[in-house]
Amino acid sequence: MAEKSKLNLNRVPIPKQAPDERKRNFDEVALGYADEQALEEVSRCIMCKKPGCKDGCPVNVDIPEFIKAIGAGDMPEAVRILKNRNSLPGICGRVCPQETQCEMTCNLAKKGGPIAIGRLERYVADWERVHPEVREQQKERISLSGRKVAVVGSGPAALTSAADLAKLGYSVVIFEALHVAGGVLMYGIPEFRLPKVIVQGEVGYVKSLGVEIKLNHVIGKIATVDELLESGFDAIFLAPGAGAPMFLDIPGENLSGIYSANEFLTRTNLMKAYRFPEYDTPIQVGRRVAVFGAGNVAMDASRCALRFGAEEVYIVYRRSKTEMPARLEERENAEEEGVIFKLLTNPSKFIGDERGRVRAVELYEMALGEPDASGRPRPVRKPGSEFIMEVDTAIPALGTRPNPIIPSTTKGLELTKWGTVLTDEVTGRTSKDRVWCGGDMATGAATVISAMGAGRRAATDIDALLKK
Amino acid sequence: MHEILKREVLVPNTVYLKVEAPEIARKAKPGQFVILRVDEVGERFPLSLSGWDKNEGTLEVLFLIMGRSTMKLSSLKEGDCIMDVVGPLGRPTEVESYGNAMCVCSTFGVGPTITLAKALKGRGNRVISVMEAKDATYLFWEDKLKRVSDETHVVLGDGSRGKHRQASQFVKEYLESGNKLDRVFVFGRVFTMMECSQATKPFEVKTIVGLTPIMVDGTGMCGCCRVSVGGETKFTCVDGPEFDGHLVDWELLIKRKRAYLKEEAQAFDLWQLDNLRRIAELSELPGRVSVV
Numbered sequence: 001m002a003e004k005s006k007l008n009l010n011r012v013p014i015p016k017q018a019p020d021e022r023k024r025n026f027d028e029v030a031l032g033y034a035d036e037q038a039l040e041e042v043s044r045c046i047m048c049k050k051p052g053c054k055d056g057c058p059v060n061v062d063i064p065e066f067i068k069a070i071g072a073g074d075m076p077e078a079v080r081i082l083k084n085r086n087s088l089p090g091i092c093g094r095v096c097p098q099e100t101q102c103e104m105t106c107n108l109a110k111k112g113g114p115i116a117i118g119r120l121e122r123y124v125a126d127w128e129r130v131h132p133e134v135r136e137q138q139k140e141r142i143s144l145s146g147r148k149v150a151v152v153g154s155g156p157a158a159l160t161s162a163a164d165l166a167k168l169g170y171s172v173v174i175f176e177a178l179h180v181a182g183g184v185l186m187y188g189i190p191e192f193r194l195p196k197v198i199v200q201g202e203v204g205y206v207k208s209l210g211v212e213i214k215l216n217h218v219i220g221k222i223a224t225v226d227e228l229l230e231s232g233f234d235a236i237f238l239a240p241g242a243g244a245p246m247f248l249d250i251p252g253e254n255l256s257g258i259y260s261a262n263e264f265l266t267r268t269n270l271m272k273a274y275r276f277p278e279y280d281t282p283i284q285v286g287r288r289v290a291v292f293g294a295g296n297v298a299m300d301a302s303r304c305a306l307r308f309g310a311e312e313v314y315i316v317y318r319r320s321k322t323e324m325p326a327r328l329e330e331r332e333n334a335e336e337e338g339v340i341f342k343l344l345t346n347p348s349k350f351i352g353d354e355r356g357r358v359r360a361v362e363l364y365e366m367a368l369g370e371p372d373a374s375g376r377p378r379p380v381r382k383p384g385s386e387f388i389m390e391v392d393t394a395i396p397a398l399g400t401r402p403n404p405i406i407p408s409t410t411k412g413l414e415l416t417k418w419g420t421v422l423t424d425e426v427t428g429r430t431s432k433d434r435v436w437c438g439g440d441m442a443t444g445a446a447t448v449i450s451a452m453g454a455g456r457r458a459a460t461d462i463d464a465l466l467k468k
Numbered sequence: 469m470h471e472i473l474k475r476e477v478l479v480p481n482t483v484y485l486k487v488e489a490p491e492i493a494r495k496a497k498p499g500q501f502v503i504l505r506v507d508e509v510g511e512r513f514p515l516s517l518s519g520w521d522k523n524e525g526t527l528e529v530l531f532l533i534m535g536r537s538t539m540k541l542s543s544l545k546e547g548d549c550i551m552d553v554v555g556p557l558g559r560p561t562e563v564e565s566y567g568n569a570m571c572v573c574s575t576f577g578v579g580p581t582i583t584l585a586k587a588l589k590g591r592g593n594r595v596i597s598v599m600e601a602k603d604a605t606y607l608f609w610e611d612k613l614k615r616v617s618d619e620t621h622v623v624l625g626d627g628s629r630g631k632h633r634q635a636s637q638f639v640k641e642y643l644e645s646g647n648k649l650d651r652v653f654v655f656g657r658v659f660t661m662m663e664c665s666q667a668t669k670p671f672e673v674k675t676i677v678g679l680t681p682i683m684v685d686g687t688g689m690c691g692c693c694r695v696s697v698g699g700e701t702k703f704t705c706v707d708g709p710e711f712d713g714h715l716v717d718w719e720l721l722i723k724r725k726r727a728y729l730k731e732e733a734q735a736f737d738l739w740q741l742d743n744l745r746r747i748a749e750l751s752e753l754p755g756r757v758s759v760v
Contacts, residue, residue, distance in 0.1 A: 177687050179505055179512075179552040187689075216554040218687055222491050245691045247701065254694055254701060254720055256727035263690035271511060271684065277738050280511040280536055281684075282731035356723030403688050404706060 009113025012041040023306045023337040026191045026274055030094070038123045042071040045115050048107045053117060056105030058453035059160070061085040063102055063117055066124060079128045080138055082121065087163035087206060088156065088452065090129065090198045091185060093122025096449045097327050129201050135208070142210065145169035147466050150233040152219045152406070155183025156448045157239035157439030159206050160455030161462075166209035168463050173233075174206075175217040178270065183241050184440075185448070187270035188262070190300050192307070196269070220405040225413070225435060235434050235462045238421065239455060242440035243403025248292060248396050252350030257284060257358040261293070261301045261397035268304050286392020289313045290361055292347060294324040295445075298397035299331060302339045305393065313339050314389075318346040318366050318379045344368070344379065348386065350394060360390045399445050406441075420444055428458030436462060469549040473526060478608040479601075481533045482575060483542040484518070490525030492555045498584045499561030499678065499710055502527065503686035505552040506540045513537050514683045514705075516655070517556065518579020527553070530579035536735040543746050557686050558709045561587070561676070567650035569593040570642075571617070572635045572664050574600040577656025578609050580678060584653060585616040594618050596642075596649070600635035600660055604628060636663035643671045651676070654713065658722055665713030677713040679704050681724055696720050 015031040016022070022029050033041065045067050053063040062081050069078035082089045098104075098118035106114035128134055147170050151162045154176040162172045180186050182199045207213060219225065219240070228236055245260035247253050259267075264283070267273040271281035285308035291298050294317040305313045315334070317324065320343050324331060335341070344366040351360040365385035368377035402419045414422040414431035423430055423442040430437050438454030440446060474486035492502065501514045519528035533542050544550065561584055569588045573581035578599065585595045597617035601607045603626040614620045623632045632638045635654075643649060652668050652675040654661045661677040668675045681693040681704050688706035695704055696717035702708060740747060 177554070178685065179554075187685075216552050217491075218554060218557065221556055222495060241689075243687070243689050244703070244706075245689070247691070254696060254724070256724055260691040263684060263692045266684055266690050272509075276731065277735045279509045280735060282728050282735070284728070284731070355726075356720065357727070405687060 007046065007108065007111060007113075008044045009108065009111055011044075011113055011116050012037050012119075014116070014119050019336040019338070022192065023303070024309070026307055028195050029192050029333060032126055033119055033123045038070060038120060041116050041120060042067055044108070044113070045071075046108065050107075052105035052107050052109075053102040053115070056102040057085075058101065058449050059085050059456055061102075061121075067115070067117075067120060070120060070124065075124065075127050075131075076134045076138070078124045079134055082124050083128075083138070086121075086452070087160055088202045089121050090125035090202055091156070091194060092449055092452070093118050093120075093125050094194050094198070095189060095447075096121075097447060099328065101449065125198075129198070135205065139208065140167060142167060143169050144171060145466075147171070147234045148173070148232055149462060149466075150175060150228045150236045151239065152225075152236065153177075153183055153239040153241055153439070153441075154181035154203070154213060155185060155239060155241050155439060155451065157451035157455035157458075158183065158237070159203065160452040161237045161239065161438070161459040162211045162455075163206045163209055164456055164459035165462065166206070166211050168459070170463075170466075172211045174211060174213045175219050175223075175228075176213060176215050177218040177240070179215055180270070181213050181215065187266045188297070188300070190265065190269055190304055192303070193300065218405065220409040225406065225410040225432075229434060234466055235436065237428070237455070237458050237462065238406060238430070238435065238437040238441055239439040239451070240403060240406060240441055242400035242445050243405075244401045246396070246398045246401055248347060248398065250347060250349050252352055252358070253396075255350055255352040255358040256356050257286065257392060258350060258394045258396070259283075261291070261297045261395055262400065264301050264395050265297070265304065268308075274304075274308065283308070284393065285310050287311045288389075288391045289393040289395065290316050290342075290347075290389065290391045291395045291397055292316050293397035293399070294319075294326055294331075294341075295397065295399065296326045296330050297399075298395075299326045299334045299339075301395045301397050303334055303337060305395070306337055306339065310393070314342050314391075315339055316342045316345050316347060316361075316363065318344065319376065320344055320368060323376045346379070346381070351388070358391060358394050360388050361394060362386055362388055400440070402441055402444075410435075418444060426457065427461040428454055429461065469551060470553045471549050472544055472546055475544070475546050477542075478530070479606045482530065482606070482608065483533065483538075484528065484530050484579075485541070485544075487527050487529065487550060487553065488525060489527045489553050489555075492553065493520040493522050493525050493527055496520040496527065496556040497560035498563060498587045499580065500556035500558050501686075501709060502529070502553050502555035503557060503683065504537075504541065504550055504554075506537060506544070507551050510540065510551065511537050512552075512684055512686065514557070514680065514686055514709075516576065516580040516678060516680070516709075517583065518576075519583055527555075528579065530576050532576050535732040536739045539736060539739060543743065554686065557705060559707075561653070561710055563587045563591055565591045566593055568596065568648055570596045570598065570639070570649050570652045572598045572600070572639060572652065572654040572656075572660065573613075574635065574656030574660045575606075577654070577660070577678070578613065580655045581653070582609065582612055582616055584655075585613065589616060589618075593651075597621065598623060598635050598638055600656070601625065634663065635660055636667045639664050640667040643668065643673065649673045652713075654678070658718070658725065661713060662716075662718040665716070665718075669714050675713040676710050677716060678710050679708055679716070679721065681721060682728070695724075
């Protein structure tokens, strides 16, 4: 570990595929630390008396201790410490926004060189994946309480709560609507950012704790929440994700070649359309692609479009660069790969050809005005600035609304005015007895780690209540 | 995994399957559908339910061979398994006491129509069924439909049964000659649904159609199945699959159904090339029919 007197503020960069190469394949972009790189990064940690990093982690991983274990060459111990608080480290190490969490509160952040905690987390998780004997040795002996909990969904909130509850001795059954477990980690986040074998590895870990996963079970259809309660579950944690995509609500939006980001990413990631015709699901990506919105999902969609061979991919966003909701790292990755940002621009209509396919979009320019309710400058339309841009594929990536299937089939489940489930922020309790909720269904679209935090809090509260 | 308990080629290109799916069978209602995925590389696609048996724990589906997925499904034998079956999805048909209810069907719409006619009769409706087929070779389950209808009419495209060649002509004349209808349901080919809706519109008889756009997840997550109804965008999988036929934007539906024609043809041809032996083993050689 480093002496405080000679701080090393040079973060060890993570090796990546070169932009020109990676923009044409779906392989993972970031390649992960080699042993010596990880050790070098660990050596920068000053082992603060009052570590800030831990407070920045929504699931309170004991960060200094696992870093210390890597430094001491005790990888099984690093795995044990990490997994004690985080059941999905391989995922978090890749997709958590560390720069606004643990790495922001790292005491070295003030000096401009926080420890690359995410990269180290990933390093430990990847080591575990190729050392299954360690997982076997660390397998906890669980004494079953005889109580049953149903978890609806199998994304980050669901997997976290299921793992926590299983470790506490509950019999947990996960009900997943799709044909694989993982939720947004499988259908949403692309292979090049989060390889699916990593996700399935983490799902396998949750299963190894005794959690049963029922795939192809749409709760609200094959069984309602009330029927689950009647059939013997003592508690239910609802974490089905957000679900319904939002569209721009402008003329021409139903032309062929216009995909919601959800559809575009589901075809690509879940259905593996990038391997068509080996896989049956097709996708159509033309020469010129426009993605609307500037969140992480928009970055994912634009980078997928490049990998399908699109020549020009545009991010069309009505505000300026500073207001973009995407993580800086994702934006930079997209820029490096050649995504073109059309800022202060908004679409007014789509124009189709005689076969009903999109061929162009009419756009207009915006100027930034006074701050709006979100505190960001309100974009105002510039009169007479309309212009036409030719596109073959258009992808609105504007976020999602809650899926109506569970709310419309569950009695006594109160909703907010946005259609999300009314949920106690601390405990995850809903207005319905024995029913908890977390993740996007409770908060609207958010991050993987915040969903995991909600899963942990709900599991803790379920345990507290059922133990009584 | 869902075992195929019974398989039958009813008429050329039209296959009937009875599949093990006890949990879905317990909840199924008329008008609902399932999403299937045949194997590990398969796509997700919807099929309307043509029947179910709660006690037996089975579902029945009926489909036309239109592309690689339906071709693959049709090549499975009794005892083989379908990898994924999800359901029951979509809103069930609103079955009430309407009075005179007409059920029009063609091809794969015959199955769902039989389940609906049965339910309509259960609510005391007088059920008038109209069945449309290309010619006598493509006619099936006429007796089954008769058993659940008060009146059954068959319309053949070659004009060999009665004077009409299309169900919509029959519906139009039926109303023109003063017969009163309180509700019309149409399941099957898009053109049948569109033309029957046009036929009933001047008479202001509410006409419910069961739409079959392309779907991916089938649970409201992707928006692939969006249609325009009365100027509003709806997701067929969660808002439908049944809509007011007088309000559906048919041109949009047809264009969206045709969006992947090129890819579908390519995938179909490649699968055939790779599966010559499997195809040869089937007793009836299936061809491929139009998507719309």
